[in-house]
Amino acid sequence: AAAKQNPEWTVAVLDCDPQRSASDWWKLADSVDDSPAFSVVTDAGDVDADLLIVDTAPGSGSGISEAVTMADLVIVPTEAETMSMFRAKKTIDAVGSKGWLLLTKARRRTRLWADTVEAIEQTGVRCFKTFVPDGVKYKGFATNPSDLGAYTDLWLEIRTIVERGN
Template sequence: MSGKIITVAQQKGGSGKTTLAAHLAVALAQHSVPGGKVRVALLDCDPQGSLGEWFEARETTLGEDGTGLTFRTASGWGARREARSLVRDYSFVVIDTPPKSDVESRPAIEAAHLVAVPVQPTPIDLWATQPTLDMIAKEGTASLLVINRAQSRAALTQEIGAAIMALGHPAAQTRLGNRVGYAASMGKGLTLLETVPGSKGAHEVEALAAEFRRSLGD
């Protein structure tokens, strides 16, 4: 396999998985490399289909030939097969998984080179993350925790951030802020990188994508 598979997983709902998957995919696709473009595919394994709805809105906004991404769906063990097929032709495959279902998420985690685990800086989210980390550890897959919707000046964010580090799993240095622009851009099938390029939020996403590339040895 020539490319890399990034699976976004978190059993707690409302963690921002789909938003993270979309923004990572676009950031990776925008990264320039010598000799050609970075090809990125999105694989939606969540029956709710939020990523698919985002991609349809993206096609409406940018045109079917202007999305800059390839989109596929799969479920259960089919996700592993589809991801391994896609990664032969793409630099990155980003997988969005469903919450509350280790049966549906496990094949996507098993296929991944790296699992992104979004965590909001609250005690409930921290407690709810442990089963996901246990499942990742059982599969022997590398992971990177991503602190999401962080309030930069909130003491709780710093406290929970330290607790996340203490979980013993690598955490991204870049934290994604709690910005209304994420929801606004997603509603148009876009990302902050496209609606407000050059903004602090866009820079955060770019920095996070760079961390993932480094973690994958890219």
């Protein structure tokens, strides 16, 4: 979304996840002539970009600590259900004031959604107003959709947060 909303920027994803899902996704999209408007690299030394997004595996470790130190903002995606949200809160607590919760697979018309929103309010976790709804549209592997849906709104929200200093 950042690359599409700001085509004058160079955007890169640093794939630090041992599974290399971001790299695999990019290569497969490229192989069908649907290359994303950003690059994916696996070595921080290869990065020359206006905006760097670091993809890490869940958990902890030196790679994550280094990414958090470098970051202006740490996005912790979690499914929109209370147990996942409480696990994500531990990560947000660990990263401090840079941490923001991103609710994914959201189904707003469910009791589970209402419980999740209530839990967020009770814990005081900073959460993006934008959420990613549950849907097939976001599950396609190696696709580069022209309509990014919620991710466009999310990017605009992220940019506003970073510009105002978190």
